[in-house]
Amino acid sequence: MRIILKMNEVDFFVFSSSSHSLIPLSALPVGQRGVIESVALKDADSARRMLEMGLIEGSVVEVMHEAPFGGDPIAVRVRGALIGIRRIDASEIRVLITGEIPE
Amino acid sequence: MKTSVDCHSTSSVQGSVEASLMALVGSPNCGKTAIFNALTGSRQKVGNYSGVTVERKEGLVRGSRGRDIRVLDLPGTYSLDARTLDEEVARDVVLGRVALELQPHLLVAVADATNLERGLALVLELKNLGIPMVLALNMMDLARARGQELDLGILSQELGVPVVATVATARQGTRDLLAQLESALEGVDRAPPSRTAQSWEKSSAEQVRARFGEVDRILSKCVKRAIAPTPWTDRLDRLVLHPIWGSLIFLAVVSLMFQALFTWASVPADWIEARVGDVSGFVGSLMTDGPLKSLLVDGVLAGVGGVLVFLPQILLLFAFILALEDSGYMARAAFLMDRLMGKVGLNGRSFIPLLSSYACAIPGIMATRTIENRRDRLVTILVAPLTTCSARLPVYTLLIAAFIPADRSVGPLSLQAAVMLGLYASGLFLALLLAAVFRRTVLQGPRPSLILELPTYKWPSFMNLGFGLLERAKVFIRRAGTVILALTVLVWFLSSYPKAPEGSVGAPIDHSYAGKIGHAIEPLIRPIGFDWRVGVALIPGFAAREVMVSALATVYSVEAREGADEEVVQAELGPVLRGQWSLATAASLLAWYVVALQCLSTLAVAKRETNSWRWPAFMLLYLTALAYAFAFLVYRGVLALGWN
Secondary structure (H helix, E strand, O other), rough: OEEEEEEHHHHOEEEOOOOOOOHHHHHHOOOOEEEEEEEOOOHHHHHHHHHHHOOOOEEEEEEEEHHHHHHOEEEEEEOOOEEOOHHHHOOOEEEEEEEOOOO | OOOHHHHHHHHHHHHHHHOEEEEEEEEEOOOHHHHHHHHHHHEEEEEEOOOOOEEEEEEEEEEEOEEEEEEEEOOOOOOOOOHHHHHHHHHHHOOOOOOOOOOOOEEEEEEEOOOHHEEEEEHHHHHHOOEEEEEEEEEHHHHOOOOOOOHHHHHHHHHHOOOEEHHHOOOOOOHHHHHHHHHHHHHOOOOOHHHHEEEEEEOOHHHHHHHHHHHHHHHHEEEEEEEOOHHHHHHHHHHOOHHHHHHHHHHHHHHHHHHHHHOHHHHHHHHHHHHHHHHHHHHHHHHHOHHHHHHHHHHHHHHHHHHHHHHHHHHHHHHHHHHHHHHHHHHHHHHHHHHHHHOOOOOHHHHHHHOOOOOOOOHHHHHHOOOOHHHHHHHHHHHHHHHHOOHHHHHHHHHHHHHOOOOEEOOOEHHHHHHHHHHHHHHHHHHHHHHHHHHHHHOOOOOOOOEEEEEOOOOOOOHHHHHHHHHHHHHHHHHHHHHHHHHHHHHHHHHEEEEEOOOOOOOHHHHHHHHHHHHHHHHHHHOOOOOHHHHHHHHHHHOOOOOOHHHHHHHHHHHHHHOOOHHHHHHHHHHHHHHHEEEEEEHHHHHHHHHOOOOHHHHHHHHHOOOOOHHHHHHHHHHHHHHHHHHHHHHHHHHHHHHO
């Protein structure tokens, strides 16, 4: 399976996956789901707040919306809530892709 | 019984004797305030925690045995690991660490039933404190409508806490909740304060993770059917957060707000104006000419009446802001604006304080408490007075009505509405420009992260809206009746005395104290097109912007009292100004008003929020200098263009 994903700074991020792929949350396209693998924000306070909002290892996330003006911030659904975060922070959260990109 | 905000400094003494204290704790958007309103009805008082500007809401609820229970509505918080001032206060009250505040005997945790996981994580955190607790699961109707089936018995058993289902906006479950609260309060009133709460420590990241693990375990036991996603919120968001449609909706909402302020509000405003006129006429006809009549008619009625006229507009603006907040749109606006705000170094969260500042800079500056980063917060406070607060409306309305023709239009807007929008826009533009300047100079630093919850859309609750507006109306009328009344009488006195000597020529106000002060500062304000009479009105206007209108009314009506065209003055101030001022002067005064920081309360609140005089002093200086420069440019510009 070969998937092309749009990324924040890099224009295109191409990877192939046989079973599971680990990518930054910022690279998860709208409509696709993933399971959070790690939350490694450099800023400890922000990292904790992410955890408190349910962005913890094992939570299922789905990117729901992108803001106008460059698609930043993004709105992700996690543990039943919709949370807006910036791409730069989302890039420090790694997710395991589970769902398919809907056509 | 008066155990409430006014005397909360003594409440720790009275409270233990008279009434038990319970505190509502929950995340933002969980409907905590709706529960507070449903429990206490109108028996509530709003004030501040001592020393900080965090809003303190306390109410009384009558128990089944006629016993009053005090209820505290704490600021919303996601956890006890506080990051903002609001959250700190919520945590410290719960832990019994706030001076002069009693530690609550009972916690009422409020969780949104449609968003259980975060809510229950907070419940687990609170439970560790060892304070008796009851959980109110709010918005149960919405959760049921979305197919959620929950075994509350198991939930209660697993949490070890009584659970009550509520729909606070419809006052459902309030009775059950009250019964639970009362039985939970049995015997705890005189229990010693919780030991665990005293030895509280921040939880580690591991503990946060563990709590979510525990939440998952509990939910797996008590959830019979999981909640369905909200098709409406998703569908609406696809439109509201859409790059093009979302921006258009945003613009439409803001335009609608301003158009409404000018069309809908004019009906009640005209009515109030007419009634004030009736009262003036009635009082005038009863009394013989003299100092007392002059004081009542020209001072008190002209001044306070002139300000009361703006009550409908101010309430309408607050109604918009409250409804946008309640419906969930406000968070979307912050989401949409984050990138743009980021360009000037602010974040999406600054948008809400700035938008609130359109009603009044004081709640706006107070709303900056939700901004976690200190620099972001300071920048927002510094530029908040540039957004057009409602106290400027009276001045804008007066001058626009007098100087801008009503029968012209620009696109769908009348020319008057367009000018108004322009004034609002220039305030916003300057606010953003200066934020960018400050963020690159005096307040440099890295950009912190944004974590913004976008709550499920819901219809604004009329009850919450009603209570919110009632509170604003009270504040405004109290202000009109105290500060504004006092300043108006002062202006009346300064402009009436000393009387002109017998047989002197010229206007009597020329001889008064006000005239002398106005003449003294005239050289200073002449370059921006103001004469001494504007100077007279600017002085009390420095204390509170809207007083300018009543001050002008006083200055001009007092001046004409012994003159020939008394009737014209009494008919309306606008036409008088139109006859006296050039368009350039009016435009210059408008420009001055867009920028100038003429509000002692703003300075006071900025001092409290920043905890020093340094920032408010800086604010006053830069805004005064900028206002002068802006007014100068506009005055010269209009003169150069030859408009009149």
